[in-house]
Amino acid sequence: MTNLEQKESNSDLEKHQEESEAHIDSDPKTEISENLEEAPVDNVELESTEGIEETAEAEVTIEEPETVQEEVTDESVSTEEQEESDEDVSAGVEESTEALAQEEAEEAQEEAEEAQEEGDESEEISTPEFYTTIFEKAEEFVSQDDWGFISNELANLALRISEGPESSDDVSKEKISAFNTLRDEFEEKKRAHYAELNKKKEENLVEKKAVLKQLSDLVTEQRWTDTKEVNQLKGKWENIKSLPQGELEALNERFEALLNEFESHKVDRLVRKLQQEEENFTLKLVILEKMDALNVKADASEVDYNELNTEFQDLLVQWRKIGRVPSEKNQQTWDHFNEAQDKFNTLRFKHDKQYRQSIERALEKKKKLIEEAEALMDDISIAEAARRVNRLHKAWKKTGNLPQKEENELWEKFKTATDSFNEKKTENLDALRDEEQKNLIAKQALIQRAIEAQSAETYDEGHKAMQQLMEQWKAIGPVPRKKSSRVWKQFKEAMDAFYDQRREHFKSIRKDQKDNLVAKKEIIAKLNALTEGDDPAKAVEEAKKLQEEFKRVGHVPLKFKNKIWKDYREVCDQIYGNFRSSGADLGMERRLASEGIEPGVRKEIIKYQKELESLRKDVSKLESEMIQYEEAQTYFKPTNKGNKLRDELQLKIDKAVEEISIGKRRIAELVQNINELKEQS
Secondary structure, three states: OOHHHHHHHHHHHHHHHHHOHHHHHHOHHHHHHHHOOOOOOOOOOOOOHHHHHHHHHHHHHOOOHHHHHHHHHHHHHHHHHHHHHOOOOOHHHHHHHHHHHHHHHHHHHHHHHHHHHHHHHHHHOOHHHHHHHHHHHHHHHHOOOOHHHHHHHHHHHHHHHHHOOOOOOHHHHHHHHHHHHHHHHHHHHHHHHHHHHHHHHHHHHHHHHHHHHHHHHHHHOOOOOOHHHHHHHHHHHHHOOOOOOOOHHHHHHHHHHHHHHHHHHHHHHHHHHHHHHHHHHHHHHHHHHHHHHHHHHHOOOOOOHHHHHHHHHHHHHHHHHOOOOOHHHHHHHHHHHHHHHHHHHHHHHHHOHHHHHHHHHHHHHHHHHHHHHHHHHHOOOHHHHHHHHHHHHHHHHHOOOOOHHHHHHHHHHHHHHHHHHHHHHHHOHHHHHHHHHHHHHHHHHHHHHHHHHOOOOOHHHHHHHHHHHHHHHHHOOOOOHHHHHHHHHHHHHHHHHHHHHHHHHHHHHHHHHHHHHHHHHHHHHHHHHHOOOOOHHHHHHHHHHHHHHHHHOOOOOHHHHHHHHHHHHHHHHHHHHHHHHHHHHHHHHHHHHHOOOOHHHHHHHHHHHHHHHHHHHHHHHHHHHHHHHHHHHOOOOOOHHHHHHHHHHHHHHHHHHHHHHHHHHHHHHHHHHHHHHHHHO
16 A cells, blocks of 8 residues: 555545544444454453544554545445434534544544554564564463453454464464464453452352341340450451442441441440449448448457358358449449458458468468479479479469468569579570480380380289389479370370280189189188088088188189178188187086086076176276266366367267166176076076
């Protein structure tokens, strides 16, 4: 195309633009669709209408002059007809339209010149270079983040390719193919991007609705105190940004309505809270009055402090159950409470000897704990001292509380001592780590010995070895904290493995022990039968045989061992007791026979004589106990507690007197019966 032809084309195009203003303004998208048939269509705003019009106008300027001239002629005829039909349009609108047409014509002129320059340049470069340049520009565009801009520029490049020189060489064909592939990949990525974006919007919508439901449930359940949870829901709501079009406004309206409802009830709740705090203040004042009244009683010389302390502790429990009081009255309330509590403890310490002794014991224990804490600074083993400081803290907590003043003073000393040691521990961390590492090596050696002890010749030897290893383990100091659990687990696993084997071994003999239990019960039953025989001497002979048999039977289950032995000893004692008793009866019978007492009467006398001897022993024992009780009464002073103990002793004395009296009457009856039997015979 020559320069002259290009100028004529530009002049005709300018005239065409002035005459066809209405056509261009009325439907710019029609022209875009005609000239950008290969541009992709999607639901994303890729470029402004003005930019598309400029592309279309540039497209017109690079066509052949003949084609442009024909189109301009046709458009001119159409424009003239349009102008004739629009004569009634106001002058102001015409001037505005002409100005817009003039501006667009100037822009078209500039684009035509740029297109001409590009055309001139394209004539100067070779075809492969032309397509290579386009492909390089396409690669540059797709590396950016603006999806709409990239899509528009790729469409323009595609238009240039469609109007470019013939691609007969391999390089040009390769670059065109590469461009098409690059464009297809970009479009696929763009579709995936917007699909992911839409998916994220849907997920955000679901999250928003979930947050809305949580707030709705909270309001429905009237949880007006959950201010913290509501604030968390507000934070979640604000963090969820992108949503599908048309959803945000309705959701926000609903969320704001629920927030407003919550806030309105929150005010009511705060009012009720303030009212409750006033009620709590009144209740605490009542308790403080009762505490003051108890302190007045506690200052008396004769008072039961156990009862007073019970009442005082009940008041403390009630105090703890009452909630907060108004903030401006909180400090004075607590000051009064602490003052009343300190006063009660002081009075109790002054008048209650038992309480004073308990406080003194606690005081001594805490002083001792302070001394031990202070001695930690001189301990050679930092690791051992670190373990001991933890035990000291636990012991301090278990020791009873002192009056507030003394408690605070001693705690300050104890805390200072332990803090000083902790500072020393921090300064000597390297030494502590070295010591812990040595302890770790020592404990690992014990683990190996525990594994070896699993193969002991007997389970008794293995058990003793395990016990010794456990004692040594306890004597070794702490190991690095990160490895403490692991080495203990290894040591315990080694011990558990041994004791599991030991349990399996004893399971095999447990059945035999059950059989032994049955056998020993049968022997005891036979021994019990011997106690009912008439011949004690013969019973003893049979019992000796059964005792030998009992010894030959093996062990019984451990839980039955004591009971079986007890039953066995009791029945054996009874058999031999019968034998000894029979020997005593024979001697008595010989004495009665020498006195000329008949055999039938002798048995009756022997019976009475046994009961008589037994009663005399019981009476003698009761008389000794009564003397001890009477002597003990003299040790107690006439106080409340002493009188109570004296009364208890008097009850025992009265009971002993009554039993002695009954025993003596029976003794007299037995003596009379024996004498009567002797006289009759």
